[in-house]
Structure formats: structure tokens, C-alpha cells
Amino acid sequence: MILEKYGFTSFFEEQTVANNADYGRVTAVFKDSYRVITEQGEFLAKLKRGNFYDLSSSSLPAVGDFVEVNIDFSQTVQIISVLQRKTVFSRMNKDSEEQLIAANFDYALIVMSLNHDFNLNRLERYLTVAWDSGASPIIILTKADLVADLTSYTDQLEAVAYGVPTYYVDNLSHMGFEALEHDLKPRSTLVLLGSSGVGKSSFINALAGKTLMKTSGIREDDSKGKHTTTHREMHLLENGWIVIDTPGMREFGIGLNQAGLETTFSDVEKLTEHCRFNDCSHTKEPGCAVQEALTDGSLSMQHYENWLKLQKELAYHARKNSPALARQERDRWKTIQKTIRTQYKKRPKNK
Known part of the structure; x- marks a missing residue:
């Protein structure tokens, strides 16, 4: 089954769908359409407007959502409803409006680089929403090859992220990936969170073992990079892991994540x-x-x-x-x- 490779489990299969409807998983979100993978193939789909009276972000499909779709090859494929989510990650914008980022993932990988991007305050924000999402947070520190002594970083992380698995990696030499790959469960869905220029795209390429994502360099003076990811998108890797990449988010509100704050x-x-x-x-x-x-x-x-x-x-x-x-x-x-x-x-x- 195609959907089984994309994380479809009994949790979603047991949810009732309409007659003649198919299951699908949202693999990308665009301005006014969604890319959905189904047993019959991959399609660009639109919302069935009559079924989505509430157009708030939390009610609309997000990358990683399992949905029921109406596939009619003579018409536009329509998304009929969103199935119940296991986990969800969202952020609050400046207007206190919730923005859905991703859904139904097993691990939230917080990616930071060991340069000017390393910021404990921002890490605590990411941890707060990661814990509240219901998934297991993991800290990925890239560009570890540039640091001779990691002790200072280890000490800082113990103060704010005690007990959270942390991996120091180098995307080019593949250093640190063996331990990470050993600890990740097969066919897990991973969502990557982090700022621009931290090496998320390079990390995905290293995890996949081939070039899937475009990458760009970083400025030497402030270590900031360009947005190489412009929309949220899912990738199925040959090794079975499912990765959700997100555009870089340097600042975001924690919203109403009380439980996540208490855990962090x-x-x-x-x-x-x-x-x-x-x-x-x-x-x-x-x-x-x-x-x-x-x-x-x-x-x-x-x-x-x-x-x-x-x-x-x-x-x-x-x-x-x-x-x-x-x-x-x-x-x-x-x-x-x-x-x-x-x-x-x-x-x-x-x-």
C-alpha cells in the first residue's frame, strides 16, 4: 500500500470516511491548493468549500494531515474532511492568530547550527511548542565540525533541555548521523523546525543519502542564510522515514501552549x-x-x-x-x- 509507506496506521484507518471517498495524506500546502498522495496516485486538490465553513488555520489541512478526498478524474480532486490528528505543531502570529505548521509527526527535530544561530531562548520556544505538540523533541546541532570543544554547548543544553536527545552532526561528512539513524523508529514522520541558514535542507539531503533539497551558503559575518524552503512540504525517503520541511522561522509566538511551557x-x-x-x-x-x-x-x-x-x-x-x-x-x-x-x-x- 502506498499510504502505508506514508505513515497510514490503524489510528486513521478506523476513522469513518464518506461513501466512495478515498484516504490521502497532504504532502504540500500551496496558496490555494494541496498536494495529496493517495492509493490512486498523487493529485493537486482543492477544498470542498461547503464542508469547510470555518476557514481558520486550525480547521484547514496542514502538511502531514490525513484527509478524505473525492477523486473524480473528470473534475478537480476535492478534500472532503480532515481526519483526527495524533500530533500537531502550530505557532501564534503577531495578531494572536494560530498558524498550523504540520500534523501527525512522531518526532519534532529542532535544528540549530553551532554558529551565530545558536540561541538558548529560541531553543526554549521551540521546545515549548514541540512538547505541546504531543511528539518527541530531538535537538539537532549542525556544523559540529567547526567546533573543537563541544563541552560549553553541552553544559548550556543541560540547563534548558535536560533529558532531550541531542545529536551533534556534520551534514557533509555525515558525522553523528549513525547514532541518530539508529535511534529513530522505522517509518517515522519527522518535522524539522529551525531558522534560515541552519542547514535543514542539507540535513535532509544527508539523511536521505542523496540531493533532495536545494541548498545555499551562509554569510560569514552573521551566519544567516537565504530561505531555501518557501513552503511546507513532505518527503518520503528511500530508507522509510518521512520528513516534513518547513520554512525558516526565526521568531514565533508560543500561543496557548501551557503544557509545553511547564515541561520545558x-x-x-x-x-x-x-x-x-x-x-x-x-x-x-x-x-x-x-x-x-x-x-x-x-x-x-x-x-x-x-x-x-x-x-x-x-x-x-x-x-x-x-x-x-x-x-x-x-x-x-x-x-x-x-x-x-x-x-x-x-x-x-x-x-
């Missing part, structure tokens, strides 16, 4: 359980276990500050997506402003 910052979350006050803000209250850990050096200040930043971002998106929370926040600020005005009026006037 599990060390900080555990500390908060030992604070003296239940409503501790973990900034200046007495008996704060988080502040004590910062003082004795067992908690990194950078790790803590990024946790605070992402907590605020999470609360912001929660308010944007919940009228009740937004109203509550407005009322809170009205109370604060009223208190300030009252205190100002009570101040003695200078004679």
Missing part, C-alpha cells in the same frame, strides 16, 4: 511548589524558592528570565483569545489607575 521549564515549575505563598510572583516575595535558587546559583538567570517572558506571552495570548480574561485584565488596570488617582488626590498640595 519543569525545573522552575518544581521550585514554585516550594514557595511560601501560593500567589507568589517569583520576583521579590520573601520565602520564594525560585529567588533562592537564583541566589545560590542552582538556577540560571537567563533560563529564569526567559520563563518569565514566555509566561507573560502565554497570558497575553490567553487574554486575546478569551473575552472574559481580556475583560478581567481591563478591570484590573482600571482598579490600579483608580487607586493611583485616589492616592494622588490625597497628596498634600505644595503651598
